[in-house]
Amino acid sequence: MIRNPRIGFALCGSFCTFERVIGVLEGMTVAGMDVYPIMSEVSAATDTRFGRAEDFEARLVRACGRPVIKTIHDAEPIGPKKLLDVLVIAPCTGNTLGKLASGIADSAVTLAAKAHLRNERPVVIAVSSNDALAANAANIGALLNRRGYYFVPMTQDDPVKKPRSIVARMELIPETVAEALEGRQIEPIIG
Numbered sequence: 001m002i003r004n005p006r007i008g009f010a011l012c013g014s015f016c017t018f019e020r021v022i023g024v025l026e027g028m029t030v031a032g033m034d035v036y037p038i039m040s041e042v043s044a045a046t047d048t049r050f051g052r053a054e055d056f057e058a059r060l061v062r063a064c065g066r067p068v069i070k071t072i073h074d075a076e077p078i079g080p081k082k083l084l085d086v087l088v089i090a091p092c093t094g095n096t097l098g099k100l101a102s103g104i105a106d107s108a109v110t111l112a113a114k115a116h117l118r119n120e121r122p123v124v125i126a127v128s129s130n131d132a133l134a135a136n137a138a139n140i141g142a143l144l145n146r147r148g149y150y151f152v153p154m155t156q157d158d159p160v161k162k163p164r165s166i167v168a169r170m171e172l173i174p175e176t177v178a179e180a181l182e183g184r185q186i187e188p189i190i191g
Contacts, residue, residue, distance in 0.1 A: 002181055005085035008069075008078065008116065010038035010109040011060075014091035014128035015050040018043075020170045021090050021126070022059055028174055029063045036084060037061070037068045040096070040109045044070040075108045079115030086177055087116045090126030090152065090170060094136040097129065100149075101139035117148050122180035126152040126173055132166030144189075150180035151189050 009025050011018065029035050037060035047053055060068050069075050078084060089096060089109060096109060100123075105114040113123050125143065129136050132154075143149040152168040153176070172186065179186040 002085050004032075004034055005177075005181055006034050006036065006083065007177060008036045008038055008084040008087040008112060009064075010040070010087065010089045010112055011043050011056075012040045012089065012091055012093045012096045012109055013042040013046065014093050015043070015046070015048040017091040017128045017167065017170065018050055018056055021173075022056065022063075024090070024170050024173050025060070026063045029065075031174075033174075035064045036066065037064045038075065038108055038112050039068050039070045040107050041070060042107075044068065044108075069112065070108050072106075072108055072111050075112040076115060078112050079118045082119050084116055084121065086122050086124060086181055087113060088124045088126065088173060088177060089113065090124075090168065090173055091128035092125045092168075094129035094131050094139070097125070097127065097132075097136050097139040097143065100125075101142040120148065122150055122183075123148055124150045124152060124173070124176050124180050126168035126170055126176075127154050128167045130162060130165045133164040150176060150185050152176045153186060153189055153191055155191055 157167040
């Protein structure tokens with residue numbers, strides 16, 4: 001395994017998971033991991049009932065000790081500079097899944113992924129989507145079959161009220177990163 005890997009950690013707009021995801025990121029930095037924070041333009045600019053965007057950004061800056069990458073312009077050098085050893089996208093929304101599966105790079109997060117993948121380095125996906133078992137199932141399947149993508153184990157978050165919704169087990173992000181850096185998918189993926 002790479003000693004002291006440089007970890008990109010990108011947040012997309014599944015705001016209900018931010019508290020858990022940022023808690024995992026903070027735990028990773030406390031453990032001494034070198035984390036580069038990234039936010040989609042939507043997550044960096046949208047206040048919701050789950051919190052204010054500027055407060056989430058401030059927590060990321062405090063935890064990581066560096067500014068948040070939140071524009072396409074700032075994400076572009078990730079590839080040419082070989083800035084990261086692994087990129088985590090957590091939470092990864094259905095919208096971002098669709099863009100990644102289709103090769104669309106029109107946001108800070110999707111361009112970070114494209115730029116990073118050009119270096120043949122792993123991207124770890126932590127799904128959070130209300131239609132993961134519907135329209136986005138095809139996108140998950142496409143990415144499972146592509147080299148370089150690894151998934152954090154996921155489960156239905158509310159099978160009765162939201163039967164098509166899937167959320168990754170965010171607490172397994174560090175383990176998934178460790179396995180991805182070795183070229184292995186953590187198992188089981190669904191449970």
